[in-house]
Amino acid sequence: MASKPGMLLQDTPDKKILLMGNEAFARGALEAGVQLAAGYPGTPSSEIIESLGSVAREAGVYTEWSVNEKVAFEVAYAGSVSGVRSLVVFKSVGLNVAMDSLMVANAAGVEGGFVILTADDPYGHSSQNEQDCRCFARVAEVPLIEPGDPQEAKDSIRLACDLSERTKLPVIVRSVTRLSHVRGDVTLENLAVRKKTPFVSETEVYSGFPCLPHHRMLHQKLDSLGDIANEFPFNRFEGKGGEKVGIVAPGVGYAYVKEMARILGIQEEIAILKIGLANPLPVGLIRDFLGKYGRVLVVEDGFPYFEEELRRIIYELDVKPEILGKLTGHFPREGELTPELVGSALGSIAGKEYHTVPQQVKDIIADVPDAPDRSLSLCAGCAHMAMWYAMKQAVKGAKKDIRKGAVVCGDIGCYGLGLFPPYNMYNTHVCMGASIGVAGGMSKVGLGKPVFAYLGDGTFFHTGMPALQNAVFNNSKMVVILQDNLTTAMTGHQENPSVGRTLMGDAATQVKVENVALAMGVPYVKVVDPYNIEEVVSVITEAMEIDGPAVVVGRRMCAELAKREVRRRGIKIVPPSIDQNTCTGCQTCVSQLRCPALIWDQDTKKVSVDHILCVGCGLCRQVCKEEAISSGEGVADV
Amino acid sequence: MCNKGTTVIIAGVGGQGTLLSSTILGNAAVKSGYKVRISETFGMSQRGGSVVTHIRIGEDLYSPLTPLHTADMIIGFEPLEAYRNTLKFLKPGGNVILNTRSIYGSVGKKAYPLYEEMTAVMRQFGGHVLPVDAIELAVRAGDPIMMNMVMLGAAAFLLPFNMDTLTGSLREGIKRNVEANLTAFDYGLQSSKSV
Numbered sequence: 001m002a003s004k005p006g007m008l009l010q011d012t013p014d015k016k017i018l019l020m021g022n023e024a025f026a027r028g029a030l031e032a033g034v035q036l037a038a039g040y041p042g043t044p045s046s047e048i049i050e051s052l053g054s055v056a057r058e059a060g061v062y063t064e065w066s067v068n069e070k071v072a073f074e075v076a077y078a079g080s081v082s083g084v085r086s087l088v089v090f091k092s093v094g095l096n097v098a099m100d101s102l103m104v105a106n107a108a109g110v111e112g113g114f115v116i117l118t119a120d121d122p123y124g125h126s127s128q129n130e131q132d133c134r135c136f137a138r139v140a141e142v143p144l145i146e147p148g149d150p151q152e153a154k155d156s157i158r159l160a161c162d163l164s165e166r167t168k169l170p171v172i173v174r175s176v177t178r179l180s181h182v183r184g185d186v187t188l189e190n191l192a193v194r195k196k197t198p199f200v201s202e203t204e205v206y207s208g209f210p211c212l213p214h215h216r217m218l219h220q221k222l223d224s225l226g227d228i229a230n231e232f233p234f235n236r237f238e239g240k241g242g243e244k245v246g247i248v249a250p251g252v253g254y255a256y257v258k259e260m261a262r263i264l265g266i267q268e269e270i271a272i273l274k275i276g277l278a279n280p281l282p283v284g285l286i287r288d289f290l291g292k293y294g295r296v297l298v299v300e301d302g303f304p305y306f307e308e309e310l311r312r313i314i315y316e317l318d319v320k321p322e323i324l325g326k327l328t329g330h331f332p333r334e335g336e337l338t339p340e341l342v343g344s345a346l347g348s349i350a351g352k353e354y355h356t357v358p359q360q361v362k363d364i365i366a367d368v369p370d371a372p373d374r375s376l377s378l379c380a381g382c383a384h385m386a387m388w389y390a391m392k393q394a395v396k397g398a399k400k401d402i403r404k405g406a407v408v409c410g411d412i413g414c415y416g417l418g419l420f421p422p423y424n425m426y427n428t429h430v431c432m433g434a435s436i437g438v439a440g441g442m443s444k445v446g447l448g449k450p451v452f453a454y455l456g457d458g459t460f461f462h463t464g465m466p467a468l469q470n471a472v473f474n475n476s477k478m479v480v481i482l483q484d485n486l487t488t489a490m491t492g493h494q495e496n497p498s499v500g501r502t503l504m505g506d507a508a509t510q511v512k513v514e515n516v517a518l519a520m521g522v523p524y525v526k527v528v529d530p531y532n533i534e535e536v537v538s539v540i541t542e543a544m545e546i547d548g549p550a551v552v553v554g555r556r557m558c559a560e561l562a563k564r565e566v567r568r569r570g571i572k573i574v575p576p577s578i579d580q581n582t583c584t585g586c587q588t589c590v591s592q593l594r595c596p597a598l599i600w601d602q603d604t605k606k607v608s609v610d611h612i613l614c615v616g617c618g619l620c621r622q623v624c625k626e627e628a629i630s631s632g633e634g635v636a637d638v
Numbered sequence: 639m640c641n642k643g644t645t646v647i648i649a650g651v652g653g654q655g656t657l658l659s660s661t662i663l664g665n666a667a668v669k670s671g672y673k674v675r676i677s678e679t680f681g682m683s684q685r686g687g688s689v690v691t692h693i694r695i696g697e698d699l700y701s702p703l704t705p706l707h708t709a710d711m712i713i714g715f716e717p718l719e720a721y722r723n724t725l726k727f728l729k730p731g732g733n734v735i736l737n738t739r740s741i742y743g744s745v746g747k748k749a750y751p752l753y754e755e756m757t758a759v760m761r762q763f764g765g766h767v768l769p770v771d772a773i774e775l776a777v778r779a780g781d782p783i784m785m786n787m788v789m790l791g792a793a794a795f796l797l798p799f800n801m802d803t804l805t806g807s808l809r810e811g812i813k814r815n816v817e818a819n820l821t822a823f824d825y826g827l828q829s830s831k832s833v
Contacts, residue, residue: 182702183676259701339705369751371722
């Protein structure tokens with residue numbers, strides 16, 4: 001949730017305001033004079049482009065949601081090549097999609113400052129992996145800045161633009177979940193006033209060809225950064241030289257070290273080197289630091305990136321300090337940093353035990369009831385639960401578990417919840433757009449089961465389209481369930497080609513996914529209403545008979561959006577009632593749909609409806625075999 | 639050694655307005671000249687999950703997350719969420735302000751701990767435990783959705799801001815029905831006078 005737009009545009013230097021890390025990045029772009037920004041939504045990065053989008057018109061910054069990260073990268077690259085400062089934003093895994101373009105843009109070079117802002121997600125709170133973009137910066141041989149708090153988040157964009165223009169290289173800025181989604185006090189600077197007139201050279205070609213001279217130039221540019229790396233503003237040495245142990249703490253790691261050293265009372269016993277540039281390394285600074293301490297602990301989120309680099313650097317030293325971190329068991333190799341992990345590691349090397357739970361608290365909570373977890377669920381009225389129910393009805397022998405009768409390849413979106421019980425929908429669940437690609441292979445290996453691909457509109461436009469074209473090309477027999485909820489729902493309802501509107505609010509062609517499928521040559525395309533389960537079952541049954549790819553489009557507005565629309569139109573939601581005499585307590589509705597608005601009463605062994613959560617979709621009425629549920633009114637009517 | 643300032647945890651379930659409340663506290667803290675760190679877990683907030691925000695206010699603080707059992711106060715928008723975070727974050731002597739209305743959701747009534755057992759554990763920590771029927775008070779102010787403002791009002795006496803700063807940042811943070819929200823805040827404040 002981004003804050004009020006006006007807040008980002010106040011031109012009040014030195015004023016201190018509260019900003020979320022992602023808002024601070026957006027403010028930084030405005031202060032740096034970024035003129036073009038593009039991105040693809042993904043937690044924890046989405047609020048950056050959303051915040052910029054909310055002020056884009058007023059600030060004169062062209063901002064767009066692109067259909068995927070690679071396209072977003074290319075859009076922003078064009079801005080840079082035209083001489084204006086440009087920004088591309090995505091989450092960790094987005095960099096994978098954009099990598100193909102980065103691996104040429106690095107050598108082809110840039111003109112206006114070109115910043116690639118990547119938000120990593122250590123722990124994978126909202127991601128399918130824990131990748132670390134610092135490793136990618138090394139592969140692409142481009143500079144990477146690692147800010148550690150909201151203030152540095154804001155300042156990093158200007159620094160990255162300056163660095164990019166000085167070296168003519170793309171510059172990556174790395175955020176992490178605990179920076180993007182942390183609010184803190186940030187001191188503002190002036191908004192940029194200078195607007196550059198874009199100009200594309202009429203003689204220069206931006207290309208990686210010929211390869212060798214471009215690659216050589218890339219190395220020269222990177223090598224020229226040696227001194228800049230050592231003097232980079234986010235670097236900080238805190239110590240006197242005689243401390244027991246040295247701590248290397250980039251990014252958010254620094255915040256945990258400072259906090260936990262205070263709690264442990266060991267501030268005087270440790271020296272800290274905070275490093276702001278992960279590529280190229282400030283080798284001189286690191287070498288000096290390593291020379292002072294016998295033991296050095298690396299506190300970093302993500303891969304043991306600095307830890308490995310430090311091991312490389314000590315190779316050149318006469319006296320080699322011990323390097324401690326994830327490779328020596330001082331931190332786990334998976335997951336994110338926490339105050340407790342940092343407290344324990346600092347304590348163990350400083351000879352002070354860190355008690356995460358005080359004895360007094362241990363005594364209190366020793367023998368008390370547990371706090372049971374709240375399980376995640378789809379939203380009330382979500383069309384995915386309808387579609388999943390219908391698929392299980394259509395496939396033979398799959399009423400309880402679809403995988404008994406079919407192979408289902410899943411994709412990235414809210415429907416990721418289908419991974420968990422009671423749904424258990426998928427055999428595979430890889431990355432954006434992979435459902436149709438993997439289903440293509442499944443259809444060819446001879447499994448003797450119907451093959452499904454399951455994805456949404458946003459994912460289809462993102463990377464699902466080439467895979468569907470491939471399925472047509474190779475006549476892969478599969479049923480593609482394409483759920484069009486008219487938004488990118490999972491990340492907070494961003495615009496995509498299905499919406500009919502751009503991020504900046506301009507009208508856009510509303511692309512119908514069924515038209516795309518037909519144009520690709522898909523032999524069977526039908527559009528169904530997921531709220532009509534009988535119809536969906538019969539269409540899926542028919543689609544399974546097609547000797548090639550069949551696309552079943554389920555079109556229903558995301559229930560959360562529909563709920564807003566219902567309110568806007570003043571329609572009253574009338575939840576259905578469940579006749580407690582007719583309800584046999586068979587639990588088909590609660591176990592198959594798992595709608596959060598259906599309540600199972602352990603005592604009466606009957607189901608009732610939560611009137612606050614219910615949106616009146618009517619799905620529970622359709623699945624009830626006893627006809628105990630009346631029809632309601634609400635989102636089904638918009 | 640101890641910071642001037644405080645650590646507050648607001649705990650609820652998706653849709654209860656925890657994020658808005660924490661932003662209001664954060665803005666009041668910045669205006670009062672404090673350093674602030676607010677960390678939010680809201681990835682799945684629309685999907686019935688727990689939502690927690692850590693609000694750390696002080697002069698010498700850095701960590702985005704609250705170290706276990708260092709929170710001065712839990713503001714629980716829901717009893718089980720207040721309890722969950724008490725078990726994890728409350729420090730000895732720490733305070734709990736809790737809305738008394740339970741949301742059973744996916745937990746179900748059977749697995750849901752008894753209210754009296756949960757508040758008994760909270761009392762063991764030795765600070766104030768202030769139950770507030772915040773929905774009732776919010777309804778009286780005009781809309782049950784203003785429960786979060788009632789809760790901020792009830793917690794205000796333990797916060798290191800003067801009341802004008804806090805209500806000022808409430809005014810700035812609320813988009814609609816500002817006066818009704820202030821009334822809700824005031825009902826909360828009045829309910830804490832019994833402590």
